[in-house]
Amino acid sequence: MSILAPVFTVYGVSFEYEGCKRSGARLHLDPLPEAMKGTAHLIARELEARFNVSRLPREVAAIPVPLVVEWTRPPQTTLFDALFTSDPTNIP
Known part of the structure; x- marks a missing residue:
């Protein structure tokens, strides 16, 4: 969750x-x-x-977001990455 x-x-x-x-x-x-x-x-x-x-839904989870989350950087960062981490690093 x-x-x-x-x-x-x-x-x-x-x-x-x-x-x-x-x-x-x-x-x-x-x-x-x-x-x-x-x-x-x-x-x-x-x-x-x-x-x-x-x-x-998987198609919603795959939406790109402009965040650095752990080791993932835009444009590879997805909504899934952002919703299921407790430590977003920065917002470009």
Whole structure:
């Protein structure tokens, strides 16, 4: 959930394992892998019900914004970057 707007996103992370050692983290956004969809749906439903927030549509999340957020600079910075960080660096 964003602390700046009443929106959220649900994502998944998968890892590769060599024995007990975890490596190769991979971020999954919509569409999520089939194995993650059920859990993501439950999480989304609970967020909407408990916190009265809405899922941020991917096409809206991709809108460019004129902010430096962590290591991302315009024109690569998106609304997603700005809404889901606690430390926007500066406004050009």
